[in-house]
Amino acid sequence: MSGVTVRIEGLVKHFGRVEALKMLDLELKPGELVAFLGPSGCGKTTTLLLMAGIYKPTAGEIYFDDNRVDQLHPRERDIGMVFQSYALYPHLSLFENIAFPLRLQRVVKSEVKRKVEQTAELLGITEQLQRRPGMVSGGQQQRAALARALVKEPQLLLLDEPLSNLDALIRLSARAEIRRLQQDLSITSILVTHDQAEALAMADRVACFSVGEVQQYATPDELYERPANTFVAGFVGFPPMNLIEGTFNGGFKAKDLGVAVPDGHSGGKGHLGIRPEDVRFDGDILGKVLLIESLGRDALLTLDVGGNILKAMAAKGMESRPGDEVKLSFPQQWLHLFDVNGERLDR
Amino acid sequence: MRRFGAPLLFLLPASVLILLFFIIPVFVTIALSLTDLSTATIRNPSWVGFDNYLRLFSDPFIPKILGNTARYVILTLTFNVVMGLVLAILTSLIPERWGDNFRSLWLLPRILPPVVYVFVWQGIMARAPFGIISEITGVNQSWINAAPWTTIILANGFVGASFGMLIFTSAIRAIPRELFYSAAVDGAGTLQTVRRVVLPLLRWPILFVTVYQTLSLLTSFDYILLLTNGGPGLFKTTVWSLHAYKLALSNYFGQIEFGLAAALATFLVIIGVLVSVVYMRIFNFNALVSQPKIEVN
């Protein structure tokens, strides 16, 4: 199997008067894994179901390579899909679950057996094939669901929150495994998730969704380092970026806080962003410690800086207690500048 | 149209059957009621407008039949609701397993084929040596003939009580446990709990069962047909629906009167529509029609 190029042009989806997806343009390269990241109700699952053909688009076009597919029935699209609940058929054994797509294609029996066993082997569930879904663990169910999606060697793999029903421990290993499989098979894939860590760890590129629109479509590094707007800045990265509302006029001023910014921006009102891990504990900005939360190796401090509440990450060794005064600096290369509408200023 | 080919295919068999045996019959009933179709005019019936309805008003037996119907509905209904309530409460006051067994026992009359059920009643009410009542009381007579109304109401009641029983039982089960606990903490005994907590909360189910059963009793006649066939004597236990049935479909005085019977049935159909509307109100209809999540067919 080799992946397709996926092209989405002007895709719109309304449910009655609700605009679930406003206007989407997106392209996936062959073999790429793209994550759709966003909070619930942002349109990412809607988009996935449009790709699958479960929903019909209100407007717009979807192409797999050069074939327009948006009006095709799901079964004509040659896709594999894994659902959050796995959607395994409870009345069929894992073997029959995985074989289901092949049976529908009327593949000959011996071939079905060979392919199912090969796929099961790949996912390490050979032992469980004769059991029903209710009799195996969550992790094994998830693998079976993946096997069912992969067994017919689809040209596109859709993953709808495939890991969110797993225990935290298994989730980490499953993440790595799905990524390895996807790369080995070089199958174009879309992963829908609300977990930014998952998206950043697994995806080649991430489309960050909010209220029916893609806010930014970029590599994980770019998303983290150059968020396109305050939504992405606040959603990607944990703990989230500090966003301070204030005024740019050569420097940045918010209440009693003054910060020097690159290029001496003077665009009027806007937002200054800095990640908690980028705040340095040396310099001349004074802050008062309000709260200390231990994160194990580090500690997360809540600070009052000139009337603004900020978070900062401090190494464990630093002795400070609520009420203490600390000295801070905001290194210019780590500052993010956004205009009054939340758009990044230095694109 | 191709888009909706699949749902149409799925709905086709049901739609055809409903059309044939619900919708068309409603119109046939109304249409027949405007003709003089009977054994005498079977070859060339003619439209007579509302003559059949006017005949109903002048028929000397109609007041008697109306009275019978009222008696049948009111007494049976009372028995059904009261017995249903008593059974639901009593079976809820004893351990679950026992409760289920008693509820099943009361379901039995409804599940038994009506012919067998009625036969057992006939046997019990018969003359000695078979009739138990005759044996016990020492008065050897056909009790169905002696007390036809009592028999009809009891026989119908034992069948009908289970409906109320089941509805009330699930309503009682739906009462939050905390209410019972707090009543107990407040010092209420069993009777007081039933009176002050359970009964007030059963108001809606009781209203529902009453309305629903009133209207369906108005149209039912199968047990009367089997038990007394409307007798003994002239129209002694004939109710409206039975009268309509016999006018049209059994050889009553050697004369079958479709037109007149259909006029009687039209009233029943109207009642049927009323039941249905009441029924609709009970449900939160909008909650039942959420949009399907798959848009392809």
Place this chain on the structure above:
Amino acid sequence: MPLLPQRWRLFVILLIVIGLPILTGLVWLILTSLFDRVHGLIPQGPFGPENWRFLVEPSIQGRPPVWVALFNSIVFSAAVAVIEVLVSAMAAYAISRMQFPFRRTYLGFVLMLHAFPAISLIIAIFYVLRILGLFDTLMGVILVKASLELPLGIWLMKGFFDNLSWEMEMGALVDGASRWTVFWRIALPMVRPGILALGTFAMLSAWGEFILPFTLIVSGKSWTMALYLQSFMGEAFTDYGLMAGVGLFYVLPVVLFFLLGQKYLLNIYSGGVKG
């Protein structure tokens, strides 16, 4: 109720007392069928196989053999159950899971019919069957009986389909199934409890059905057990022993079903209404 009253045994006794007539009836039926003569509930004569002669006699006073009636009853209830379950399930699936114009209206209509006392249409149905040429045939009564219970069936099955997982169905579509395949291979197997419940109900209800065959069937060869037993009623001399035998014979399958499926039945006989 959550708290068991101290005197619950008293209530059990009370329930036994009011339930006594039902038990008495059953005992009477059994005893009367088994003994030559019964006075009330007290068997007088010897054990009487005479009451069961209908099983071997080819014809009792011109009636068809009981086996014909039994066969017809079996065909009747099986066919009604199969048609009712299948047609209801198909319609319910469409209403529950598919998009089409007037879906709301259709469901509202079915819900209304669910409460409609269909027996009030019997006169017109008699006419419709005559026109269709199905009068006095088992097929005709089967269709009528199944149709009259369709609204209940559709309503009940819709409830079961409503609870199916959407993802399961989406998965099947993506796997390459059509809606038709999804219905047969995924949805139907998953609503098995509903099929069993409706099937049992339909079967029992058809098994006992009297008015429809009584009205729509004339010839002895199409008699069902209900008509067979009813034909003994209202004769000048009532042979209670024989009738009790026929009655017990007729009722045995019902009792079996009843004992097997109590739980299902308690649910369905409230007509799918939640109190």
